[in-house]
Amino acid sequence: MPNLVGITVNHRSMRGDARRFAALLRDVADGRTANTPARAKAIAGYLETLCDGIHHHHQAEDDVLWPVLEASAGAEVDLRELTEDHRQLDPLLDAIRRDARALAVTPGDRDAAERLAGALGVLRDMLDEHIEDEERTLFPVIHRYVSDADWNKVEAAVRKGGKMGFELPRIERYATPAELAELKRMAGPVLRVLLAATRRGFARREAVIFSA
Incomplete structure (x- = not known):
């Protein structure tokens, strides 16, 4: 059966990064952590790449995994809610990119930090709910119906376009x-x-980013 360790770690990395950056920006917004220009610039760069990676991941699911599941499992799978989650993610990712860039320009702006902390908190909660739902409902279907060859195509699509210098250390x-x-x-x-x-x-x- 397909080996899902790669997508499992990928999911965990997205959720973990959303959680730790939401906590960091909450500390910045509340004045517990100083936001130096170097930190603000590094945060913006990291979040830009993270948002690109999350978008790429769910786009690969829409374009490659969903058709594989529909062809393999048919009526056993209902992808409508997960697809709608993907649609809701993109505007949020755009807002995070925008707010992170704004904070990099004015690192001491607590209001900008507040906006970014709020958006990251929403992302954290959305990813937690979406990924838990996806793994609970789809992983058993993948194991039961999807061939190794088709799963390898899905993993190749997820890897394609990924930034290895970012993705690999997070493993x-x-x-x-x-x-x-x-x-x-x-x-x-x-x-x-x-x-x-x-x-x-x-x-x-x-x-x-994370030093005291």
Whole structure:
């Protein structure tokens, strides 16, 4: 049956990033964390890439996974609510990008930080609800009906267009040791090489954003 460890970690990384940035921006808006120009610029860059990645993920689901499920499972799957969730996400992602850019221009603007914190809180809650629903309803259907060949097409579509320097280090952050070992087994030595090549730059940006 299809191996869902990759999409599971991807889902967890989106939810985890939304949660920790919502908390960080709440601290900035409430004055508990100083928002230096360097931090504000790094936050804007990270959130831009995160929003692009979330959009790419659900677009790949709409364009590739949904047709695979409809062809494989037919009446066993109802995608209407999940599709509507995707439609609601895009305007929110646009608002987060816009508010993050505005905060980078005026890092000390607490009102701008408040707007961004609010949008990230909405994103956190939407992703939690949507992904829990998707995994609960679709993962059993994928296991039962989707072939390995079709699932490989879905995973290829999700990987295509992704920013590896951003996506790969987040695997180490959010995967369990067992999941990371499984991903390395599936990908072979190339994953170890790519993780080593991207780890340091990612850690530097993390330090700018989340250091005290």
